[in-house]
Amino acid sequence: MVKDYLWLHLVVLIWGFTAILGLLISLPAVEIVFYRTMLAGAGLYFLLKFKKRNIRVRWNALLKFLVTGGLIGAHWILFFWAAQVSTASVCLAGMATCSLWTAIIEPIVNKQAIKWYEVLLGLIVIVGLIVIFKFESGYSLGLFLAVVSALLSACFTVINGRLTKSHSPFIITFYEMIGAFVLTTVFIPFYINWFAEAGFSWVPKGLDWFWLLVLSQVCTVIAFTLSVNLMKRLTAFAVNLTVNMEPVYGILLAFIIFGEKEKMTPEFYLGTLIILASVCIYPLIRYVHKRRLGSTPRKIH
DSSP: OHHHHHHHHHHHHHHHTHHHHHHHSOSOHHHHHHHHHHHHHHHHHHHHHHTTOOOOOOHHHHHHHHHHHHHHHHHHHHHHHHHHHSOHHHHHHHHTTHHHHHHHHHHHHTTOOOOHHHHHHHHHHHHHHHHHHHHOGGGHHHHHHHHHHHHHHHHHHHHHHHHTTTSOHHHHHHHHHHHHHHHHHHHHHHHHHHTOTTOOOOSOOTTHHHHHHIIIIIIIIIHHHHHHHHTTTSOHHHHHHHHTTHHHHHHHHHHHHHGGGGOOOHHHHHHHHHHHHHHHHHHHHHHHHHHHHHHSOOOOO
């Protein structure tokens, strides 16, 4: 069990490295997602072929996978864009709202009541964002993009939670990578005409190919495979609690790698601490709340 938790922390550490890769790769956000999804899809295809898995699915399931993949592609574009127009730390601070977005969206999708403590923790997150925004206004665009990216992440996480009940996670991810690639490809003409002043960077330069391979194969294919394998032995509560450490690992890695460039004001770290505290407290409050409900005597009619 201890070994599984160590592997899980390694996966979260890898995911925390993705924002840094967005800065190490010289390509803009759209180009990064284009190559990431293409290479990740190819990697998963060869992995499934190596495992001799049948990749055929029904059309209705395929449509769901592709649409969800489109959400993932949009999430990644905003994620890398946020890191590039601000810093990796600001991007990860905004992404820390993901689990609380999930706490709001999931009950709505599953037609359940929204819990009061989830709303309270959501308000605490807003306080943390206000603290960051007030003292780091120069990064307001990056913070906004990261929060929207976190919202999209929450959406496809809830959808995947339903899809994995009837389909293999490997098959789902393979087609979602295709969906993300298709969305990025379709978006390219609009991107060139409206956003990219220098046009689309079709050819990565220098070490870009190496970092793209790390991003697509290590941070996407390998990390996903490990997380799915760990889900067989660890509870969702344990996994979600550990994944909340992604911004912490990412901010620490960014400071180690980029040094003074990632050094922010004390108020930024205060706001980030408020966000992380609310995110990490959430699973504990939910656990205690369920225990209390379970221990409440039921009335006999």
